[in-house]
Each structure stands twice: as structure tokens, then as C-alpha cells.
Amino acid sequence: MLMSAGALDVLLSGFMLRALLAVVISSVLSAVIGSFAVVRGLSTMGAAVAHASLAGALLGFLLGRNPTFGALFLSTLFAVAAAYSGEKSKRMDVVLGVAFGFSAAIAALSLSMTREYTVTAYTYLIGDVLGVSWSDVIIQLLFSSASLLIIYLFYKEFKFISFDMEAAEAMGLRVRLYHYMMVVLLAVATVVELRVVGSILAVVFLVAPAASAIELARSMEKVIVLSVSIALAASLSGIMLSIFANVPTGPTIGIITSLTYLLVLLISHNK
Template identity: 30%
Template sequence: MLDLLIEPLQYSFMQRSLMTAVLVGIVCASVGSYLMVQRLALLGDAISHSVLPGLAIAYIVGVDIFLGAFLAGIVSTIVITWIRTRSQIKEDAAMGIVFSAFFALGITLITVIQKDNKIDLNHFLFGNILSVTGEEVINTAIITAIVLAIVLLLYKELMYYTFDPVGAKAAGLPTNLLNFGLMILIALTIVASLKAVGVILVLAMLITPGATAYLLVTRLHQMMLLGSGIGVVASISGMYLSYFFNLPSGPAIVLVTFGFFMLAFLFSPSQGVLTHPRVQSNQSQIWREIKGLLR
């Protein structure tokens, strides 16, 4: 058994991949917990899809593609806020409009680039963690450190704003800045996760570990810590499954994360479908209503 665990570590590409996977598991769960509590999962989806044109434009211009992705994420959040504040369009609708438009623009630019260049940018859609370089590991570590430092420094303010935005504004906190700062943290987290799971799957790593912890604990800091632990274990497990069974790494990590969520969903001591009587009674009521509709 020990030999199976050690075998992948003999290869430098696996060492780099595992380090990246651990960092991504930690940072995604830490930031994703705020999205879970605020019920803003769509915001993570919007920003993750919106970084794609930034990648393509950065490649065309010849600058760091991760810088382009980050800037595109920031621009998308500004556009979402602008639409929401200057019209009667609700925030969820504004997110859907912006992320679909940015994603379409990104796909179009990538298609144009690939007509004239023999280069594959599709790995940014689905991730390619096995190809990470030492420099990319360092970049991911730096982004993770920055995000975690900001979360620690502004933990109380972000928690207050997350649970009671109206009260936070009445208390004099700069809620607009906190909201924009949270969006920046999301954009940084997505940039850090691009090579690991890609644009399409990054939302799963942002939401699923935090959602799993949400079913098991009651406090935000516990949710962040447990979610990070789940993200790390799922990332490492997914990498090992990818290595031994020749599976795509990003999807393997996401599927393991989903497996942990289903275990919590079914067996959580306080909210599990199979372990909590209230949930069971709710399920029975739903089935009765469905049967009533079919009669």
C-alpha cells in the first residue's frame, strides 16, 4: 500500500501537480465558503467563464495569460455591478448576461487564434494540471498566500457583511468595497485554479467543498477549515486516481469532491437525508405530493 502512495511521487510532474492540487483545494474552499453563505454560486460561475477572453487577448498581445485572465475577471465584475446599479435588471440576470457574453467572446477569440497558430488553448477550459511548471506552482502559491492573508485580515468584516449586509452598511462598513474585494478574491482564486481544473470545472471546486462542510458544521470558520481539508483530500485523491487509472485529472478531482458531498448529504448527523428524521419526513411529503399530482 505504501509503495502505491510513493510511486507517483518519484516523478517531478506529479510532485508539482500534487502541490498545485493542494493549494487549489485550500484557496477554493476558503473563498467558496463566502459564496455558499451568501448564496452567490452564480457569481463564481460568472467570473470563471468571464476570464476566458482575457486569456485569449493576453496571448494575442504577448503578456502573461494569467494577468489577462485576472483583468478580464475584474472587468466582468465591474460590468455586472454597472448593469445591476444602473437598471432594474436583478443581479442574477446581470451575471447570466455578462458571463455568457464573455464566454462566447473567449471561445470566438480562441477559435480565431487556433486558425493561424498550432497551439491548444482548450486545456484552459478543462484544466491540465499534469503540465504545470515550477514557475506556475510558485505563482499559485503566491496567489494562495495573498488570498488567505486578505481573508484573515478582513475576516470579521467579511463575515459581518456576508451574514448581514444591511447591518454592516448601517454600522459604517464600506460594503461596496467589501463586495468588490470579494469579487477580486474570487477572480484571483479562479486564476490560481485554471491549470488544475480549468474554466468549466472551477466552480465545482469553489462551491462543493464549502457546501459539503456546510452540511457538517455550523460556523463560518469551521466551514472554511473543514472545506479546505475536504478540498485537499479530494484533490490528492483525484490526482492518484488520475495517475493509476489514466483519467483526466481535473474531472477526477471534481468527481471525488462530489463523492464527499454526497456522503455528507446522505449521512450528515444534522442534515443527512438518511440520518435526520426531519429531512426524511420532508422527503416523504414530497413523494406524497408527487403521487397526488400523478393521480
């Protein structure tokens, strides 16, 4: 009975409410953006941008600025630069491979510069959703609302270029514009995820729910709905399990999300 009362107190506490809101917001945005990213083959870019967002957050912290805006600035700059380089070289795989190594090096350098602030650096590396403030939640909500509004307004265009970019270009669609818009939205999604799962697990949270949904659905609309459902189920169960098992939340969510994808993959291939 005492355990039940204690558990209820935890669920009704202010930090838990903030954590749940942060998880829901980041899950929805990551699942929607991740659906387009997986179909477009931008998963590797998501990993590279996640490292850039970590470096931006740490540099922002060192400079006395809001780490979230530092992460947004550097991740967006990095994503656009990588997309531009890939466009010019026509070898996106090579560019993303180099970009991944470069962003990882920047993140490592930033971590070495924050040795005196190990705890702060650690929260951006693996996430600290239980420590988010109301200002963090509000920033997440604003970023996510703006991103989802853009997806809603240009949904047909994003869907078209995701499945057949050449045909979209032949029909006069401004493919380059929408490609860069999607790349920027990908950067925003990694920033929103940063306090929830950290940079090291951001790409898993971005890709795994969408990849699971693609195994189960054929239309883009169903993929998005399933991806959001999977992301919410994995993240909410992950946060509950981490609290009652007293283990880090970010890694727990990452493990559940990854195992969900592996389970879906196993089931779909054995049909």
C-alpha cells in the first residue's frame, strides 16, 4: 500500500508531468519527421546532425547561451551544409559518411572542453527527461508545433519528393526547396529529442519507430500514424520502467524502441 501511494505521488509530481509532456512532444515530432527521413534515406544524416546538436548545445552552454538554441543553430547549419555538399558532389553516401565523422569529432571536442561540467554534458549525451524545466517544454512545444505546421502545409510536396524526386522535379515541383526544408526539419527534430534521449540515441528514436511502421504499412499516412503510435508506446513505457527500476530514462527508451523494431522485423519477415 505504501508503495502504491509512493508511486502515485511520483506520477502526480511536477517533474513527472513535465517529463511526460516532453516525451509526448518529442515522440510525435520524431515519428512524423522520421517517417519522411527513412523513406528518403536520410537516416545517416540524422545521426550526423544529432552529433552536431550535441556540440551546439555544449558550446552554447560554455558561451553562457541557451543550449537548445546553440544546438538548433549548429545542427541546422550542419544539415544544410551536408545537403549542399551532397547535392554538388552527387555522392550523398560519401558526404554523409564524412559529415558523420566530422560532427562526431566536433562533439568529442566539445565534450573535452566541458570536463568541468561533466554532469551537464552527460545530460545532453544520454538525455535527462526527468530534469526538463517548463521553459524546456515550452521550447519543445514551439519547435514541434512550427515543424508539424510546415509538414501539414506542404505534406503533398514532401510525400512526392520522398517517393520519387525525379518525377517531382519533372512535374515542375521545387524539389530543391522542399529537400532543404526537410533537412532543416530533421535538424529541429534532433534538437527536440536532445533532452529526452540525448544525442547518442537520437537517431534510434528518429528512425526505429518509422522503420517499424514501414514494415507494417504501405501508405505514407498509415506509416506516420503507426510510427507515432510506436514512438509514444515505447517512450511512455520506457519512462515508467526507468522510474520504477531506477535506471536512466534515455537508454531505456532507446532499448525499447530498438527491440520493438527488431520484433516487428522478425514478425513481418516470418509471415
